[in-house]
Amino acid sequence: MRASLSLAAIYTAATASAFQGFNYGSTFTDGKAKTQADFESEFKAAASLEGTNGAFTSARLYTMVQAGSTNDPISAIPAAISTKTTLLLGLWASAGDATFANELEALKKTVSQYGSQLKGLLAGIAVGSEDFYRRSPTGIANGEFSGADPNTIVKYFEQVREVIENSPLANTTLGHIDTWTAWVDVSNKAVIDACDWVGMDAYAYFEKTTPNSISDSKERWADALRATQNAAGGKPVWVTETGWPVSGKTVGAAVPSLENAKKYWDDVGCPLFGKTNVWWYTFQDSSPTTPNPSFGVIGSTLTTKPLYDLSCDNASSGSSSSASASSTSTASASASTAVPTNGSGSGGSGGGSANLTGSLSPSASPSSGTGRPGTNGNVSSPTTTPKIVPGSSAATTSFSIVILAGAVVLAML
Template structure:
């Protein structure tokens, strides 16, 4: 057994219920996904051969692509496929955009009722907003982010909204890169959330010795660093993975064999131990991004590697 498990707290174990993938609301060509597209993806995840049983979807936005604030059609797709949801509200496009996220969230509760809210395992306010607002994110030209006080304000707005509807009591958190959580200037965000969603990719840690041989240790180091600043709150893994193709990043080589090894050593050690959303089931439709993290290729079909875990 990998040593990761010894760092789990009772609070984390109590919430260990979700295994899933991340799902954007657009295809790689920018076209919005529709309900049937989400259903296809959710069913693909649920029926992966030799997989440990994926039952959850992490969303980045509440808004259906191509609309101002219509609730995302992934909700109906989740109801039709019995899929849990980690909701996401995009928080890096300013107050007016966030108001649209709130409007979509409120409308979704009114439209779908408890059939929807019973599927919700948590609500994430933002995704890597602190990273994009950091010197590293700015240097990488990752787009606009949000500062800690913006996020605290948005988190309060979400809490106020759900206090009066069927989402009341659902944990409200934030998703960001591990190193931005350990930055003390962002501690106000941690103080105002119920869970910390962590994105950790050894592949991208090119300033370290990040060959596949060291990947699991780098992941554990990142996880434990966040646990150290989490103020006793649960830490969920919201993104991690290893690319099946793409450029070399430091000592990290993107290929199917290394993706399989990362799956065996890191992903498999997380299943059943914490809420966990892998990146990703399929990211290559209709064009293949670089790097590509999808465990299923653009043509669908069988996974690119065996998803069974070591004994």
């Protein structure tokens, strides 16, 4: 009994520091820049969502730059410090070297202005978002921006590491975020090698070339995760975007509705809470206008009352076993940077992708068009068959870590 309790304690400790939050853009859907007060209100509302036990205390950002400025730090950063919200920082990398130079300058200013205050609040830093997807045939067909090639992203990694070296952010882990179809493409492996962790965007809703009804969504999610884990070669896989729309167009057999969004939450998200790092798409994407499709768990008015039940009382604990198996490795990576309050994680689905584009200044949410993280719009996904990267499963690596830790405890008994 003592051995069993010890093993359970080890597993709990390994997963207790997982981050759970939402994606946040820098502007509202009408292009108006969000202020520090706006971000504070959003972060507080997310942390107080009914049915979540205050678990959504992390925010993923797409850009370091405040909307409307050249290279001032985004006001979400002081808002996060004020509300004790953990951050997955992001640098926008799909608009060329000149734009990325402004991202770096905003990062430098962040280090100077807020460095010590961010201690314990950083999940990591994402260098780019879906840059490889935008270069894919599907991204090009959808009118996406040019994205960035692997060599460019690796160069950007080096530049970010130079900025944070010998600073309060020096130990922050770095990763890149892209669609699962981008990760399994062998031509992108150099970026995996540069990553401390791999960020996966996956949407069963957009998997129109395979069965993608809500009843198929759990399987599509598991397929995407397994493929990404294999490509990652044992590196932690973080779920950086996933969700099911509450309204909008039907894609294949995938029908947006409150009922289906709730089922996806239960089947894919709930089994992962507290076990892996997840930033759900999304908290609110309809202020002041509602996009098609719309993924927000709240409507146009900022509120703590969700559109559907966010509790996990009726969820199956075994729905996302593949992701749970990799949780030890994933959570350990985040714990090395920060220990979030009320941390946990939510899940992602199949192999679709969000095209984070739209306005001239970076904000967020799936949309297609200009190649920047836009406010709202149409979301489409890769439909091409990717080249698979041979690699070991992260699930196997993580499971081995748990077994090794258990052996150590048994030896001490």
